Amino acid sequence: MYLFEFCKMLDKSAIGTAIRESSLLFPVIEGVHVLALALSVGLILITDLRLVGLVMRKRPVSEVWEQFFPWMMTGFAVMFTTGFLLFWSHAISAYNSVAFRVKLLLLILSAVNAAVYHLTVYRKMNRWDTALVPPAGARLAGWVSLIFWAGIITMGRIMAYTF
Amino acid sequence: MATIFPFFEWCEKTALFRVISDHESFFPALETIHLFGLVLLLGTTVILCLRLLGVMMAKQPVAELAGELAKYTVSGMALMLSSGALMFVATAVRNYSNTSFWVKMVLLAAALIFHFAYFRKVIRMEDSGMANRRGKVAAWGALILWFGVALSGRSIGFLG
Numbered sequence: 001m002y003l004f005e006f007c008k009m010l011d012k013s014a015i016g017t018a019i020r021e022s023s024l025l026f027p028v029i030e031g032v033h034v035l036a037l038a039l040s041v042g043l044i045l046i047t048d049l050r051l052v053g054l055v056m057r058k059r060p061v062s063e064v065w066e067q068f069f070p071w072m073m074t075g076f077a078v079m080f081t082t083g084f085l086l087f088w089s090h091a092i093s094a095y096n097s098v099a100f101r102v103k104l105l106l107l108i109l110s111a112v113n114a115a116v117y118h119l120t121v122y123r124k125m126n127r128w129d130t131a132l133v134p135p136a137g138a139r140l141a142g143w144v145s146l147i148f149w150a151g152i153i154t155m156g157r158i159m160a161y162t163f
Numbered sequence: 164m165a166t167i168f169p170f171f172e173w174c175e176k177t178a179l180f181r182v183i184s185d186h187e188s189f190f191p192a193l194e195t196i197h198l199f200g201l202v203l204l205l206g207t208t209v210i211l212c213l214r215l216l217g218v219m220m221a222k223q224p225v226a227e228l229a230g231e232l233a234k235y236t237v238s239g240m241a242l243m244l245s246s247g248a249l250m251f252v253a254t255a256v257r258n259y260s261n262t263s264f265w266v267k268m269v270l271l272a273a274a275l276i277f278h279f280a281y282f283r284k285v286i287r288m289e290d291s292g293m294a295n296r297r298g299k300v301a302a303w304g305a306l307i308l309w310f311g312v313a314l315s316g317r318s319i320g321f322l323g
Contacts, residue, residue, distance in 0.1 A: 026321075027317070027318065027321035027322065030317070030321070031314055031317045031318065031321075034198070034201075034313065034317055035205075035310055035313050035314065035317075037198065037201060037202055037205070037206075038201065038202065038205030038206050038208070038209050038310075038313075039206075039209055041202045041206065042202050042203075042205055042206020042207070042209055042210070043206060043209070043210065045202055045203070045206055045235075046206065046207070046210060046232070046235075049235075055231055055232070055235070056223075056228075056231050059220075059223060063220075063222070064220075067219050067220045068210075068219070071209075071213060071219060150199065153195065153198050153199065153202070154195050157191060157194050157195045157198060158191060158195075161191055
């Protein structure tokens with residue numbers, strides 16, 4: 001219940017109320033959240049497809065990752081900032097939304113998937129960096145990430161209907 | 164514009180309109196597919212634009228990168244146009260009086276013309292490693308037009 005109290009506090013706060021009631025603030029933040037999908041999920045999509053062995057096969061996995069990383073992180077910084085502001089303004093509705101809970105769960109699982117990949121197959125990358133098709137562990141991490149992100153986008157869209 | 168209003172009305176008399184409006188989850192599903200298309204189309208476009216500006220994947224020739232990403236760009240465009248057309252049919256009459264809708268259609272036409280008449284030609288012949296003026300024009304033009312389409316599209320539901 002502490003979690004609900006926290007959501008209620010955010011929802012009722014001056015900032016939460018201001019975003020929710022502004023006829024421009026909410027649409028602008030929401031618009032930026034959607035546009036930043038291109039930079040965040042758009043770039044992670046291509047790095048996942050490289051891991052799976054479907055795109056840019058002639059380029060080492062490490063090169064694609066290093067080149068994409070700063071831009072991808074910029075995209076995710078925008079996503080998390082705008083996402084948190086949107087949550088702030090509708091914290092009670094979000095708390096009660098099944099889609100929002102599933103979205104958060106999938107975000108956490110994506111992080112776990114990335115962490116497992118980095119602690120296992122990624123450590124031996126010098127052995128498969130230039131492989132056209134990376135080993136099974138890497139391909140699995142790529143597919144899982146693709147599926148989770150598709151789920152995150154879907155839950156985000158469904159959420160809007162429950163508010 | 165008044166001469167084409169009957170077309171908007173006709174859309175809402177079609178069987179397709181019935182099917183979409185009779186199923187509660189049809190429209191949200193179309194919106195989700197539209198977003199998947201956005202990730203593919205704008206994601207690959209952003210990558211190519213960053214490359215044209217010389218700030219990413221500088222070791223890979225532009226034409227080669229464009230060739231690698233082409234099928235994802237085209238798939239994204241196909242998903243966006245098909246799901247977009249269906250959403251249009253489902254909300255045709257409302258769209259007619261929606262300023263954002265018309266802004267989006269004008270920007271979409273401009274973005275598509277720019278893409279096929281200029282952007283695609285530039286990325287296909289660009290094989291030098293360095294960013295040049297032509298590449299920069301193509302990159303900024305594509306970014307401004309496509310993000311303009313996305314932003315005006317988002318405001319169809321919000322601002323009217």
